[in-house]
Amino acid sequence: MFRTAVFMIFRRRHITPLFLLTVLTVTSLFSQAVSVPPYDVVDHLSFSRIGTAEWASGGVRSAEAGSSSAPFNNPALLRAPSLTLYTEFGKRSEAAFIADITMDGQHLLPSFGQISVSTGDFHWALAYASLYDRAYDYGEVEITTVENPEGTGEMASGSDRVRVHTGIASVAFVLDDRFSVGLSVGTNVVTVHNKFYKISVTGNGSGAFVIAGVYGKLGSTLHLGGSLRLSENVLFSPVYDGLQLIDVDPPLDSTIGTSRVLETSTQQIRARFPVTAQVGGVWEVTELLSLMAEIEMEDWSEHSVTYESTVDAHVGVLLKPHPLLRLRGGYFTESSPQNSPTALKIDQKFMTAGFEWTALSGVVITGSAVRSVWSATRSSFFAPPKEGFYQHLYQLGLLYRLQ
Numbered sequence: 001m002f003r004t005a006v007f008m009i010f011r012r013r014h015i016t017p018l019f020l021l022t023v024l025t026v027t028s029l030f031s032q033a034v035s036v037p038p039y040d041v042v043d044h045l046s047f048s049r050i051g052t053a054e055w056a057s058g059g060v061r062s063a064e065a066g067s068s069s070a071p072f073n074n075p076a077l078l079r080a081p082s083l084t085l086y087t088e089f090g091k092r093s094e095a096a097f098i099a100d101i102t103m104d105g106q107h108l109l110p111s112f113g114q115i116s117v118s119t120g121d122f123h124w125a126l127a128y129a130s131l132y133d134r135a136y137d138y139g140e141v142e143i144t145t146v147e148n149p150e151g152t153g154e155m156a157s158g159s160d161r162v163r164v165h166t167g168i169a170s171v172a173f174v175l176d177d178r179f180s181v182g183l184s185v186g187t188n189v190v191t192v193h194n195k196f197y198k199i200s201v202t203g204n205g206s207g208a209f210v211i212a213g214v215y216g217k218l219g220s221t222l223h224l225g226g227s228l229r230l231s232e233n234v235l236f237s238p239v240y241d242g243l244q245l246i247d248v249d250p251p252l253d254s255t256i257g258t259s260r261v262l263e264t265s266t267q268q269i270r271a272r273f274p275v276t277a278q279v280g281g282v283w284e285v286t287e288l289l290s291l292m293a294e295i296e297m298e299d300w301s302e303h304s305v306t307y308e309s310t311v312d313a314h315v316g317v318l319l320k321p322h323p324l325l326r327l328r329g330g331y332f333t334e335s336s337p338q339n340s341p342t343a344l345k346i347d348q349k350f351m352t353a354g355f356e357w358t359a360l361s362g363v364v365i366t367g368s369a370v371r372s373v374w375s376a377t378r379s380s381f382f383a384p385p386k387e388g389f390y391q392h393l394y395q396l397g398l399l400y401r402l403q
Contacts, residue, residue: 044274049090052368052395053328055330056368057328062278065215068114070182070213071114074211074227077225078116080125082117084399085401087398088110088395089395090395092108092392093390093391093394097136105135108130108133110128121174122173127169133162133164165191167186167187169184170183171183182213184213186208187206189204192204192269201239202239208232210229213226213227222284234272272302277297278294292315292316293316295312297309300337312334315330316328316352325356335347344379354368354395368395369395370394375388
């Protein structure tokens with residue numbers, strides 16, 4: 001006997017395909033005795049860009065010794081000559097996603113923070129990072145019923161938020177400031193909150209990760225570095241609230257449409273992270289000018305046969321017009337791992353700029369802007385947004401080092 005869960009009949013004159021797909025997906029979670037694969041919640045569009053100064057110079061994060069975001073990007077770059085505190089915040093602009101659905105628009109408060117110290121040749125840090133933050137807003141939908149096909153006067157709104165909070169412990173061994181190795185270990189905590197009308201889906205799970213890094217200085221002007229990140233997949237069962245279950249195929253001796261509690265499916269939520277490697281360098285052309293470049297590789301092939309590995313380029317420049325001021329600029333690409341002709345594939349190119357200002361003794365303020373300047377959306381099923389898909393990020397960082 002076939003049974004399904006029906007929670008709402010709705011009508012929208014300009015309803016979007018992705019919105020319909022979302023509603024049908026949530027509905028399918030409650031089909032009785034149906035075995036379904038885990039629902040994956042991580043994609044390439046919503047990873048946080050940790051490192052205000054680093055992303056100001058095109059996202060080159062692997063080869064600048066003393067990087068404030070070292071525990072997260074390359075632990076071999078960690079330097080703490082004295083007790084150091086650092087935090088940064090971010091604001092994502094709202095982006096037109098598919099049809100009427102919007103993405104981002106959230107504040108990252110904070111996006112990163114760390115405390116670091118040193119003991120001899122070893123440098124240590126404890127840090128927090130907002131590794132991943134996905135936010136969708138599905139807008140409003142007019143609710144209709146069989147009795148009121150023109151509408152009940154109610155409007156339903158929907159949103160989807162997936163976040164990954166990361167706790168990090170890092171150590172770097174520094175040899176004569178010309179060579180260092182580092183290691184970061186920690187836990188990713190995945191939280192999900194999906195809501196539509198009176199229905200919500202929530203849950204959380206955790207998994208371990210490790211980041212290994214290396215740094216070396218060749219001669220007096222060339223700095224090289226690289227890092228490798230491995231993360232455990234996270235799998236957990238969500239909690240559903242507010243669902244009205246209706247048996248559309250009741251026994252013969254019952255009233256058609258009678259509401260009854262049905263057995264829900266056992267579908268789980270899964271967060272699978274790519275294996276990430278970065279290799280880059282910094283060339284000090286003069287005392288006032290440095291050039292930077294990096295290659296970033298992400299292996300998404302474990303996710304699905306419709307995913308492939310990606311390679312992106314990062315280039316940046318650092319100017320030092322004054323002992324207390326540094327100016328940065330850069331460019332990088334972001335490639336979609338989707339290789340299926342029917343998948344939603346979004347590629348982007350970004351320009352970046354920012355500054356570092358030593359405001360007081362031991363106090364450094366950093367700021368950056370990361371702006372999408374080119375975007376291509378390809379899919380056989382979804383129409384691209386009319387104004388294009390562009391993600392922008394604005395960041396502010398604050399460092400204090402005990403003198």
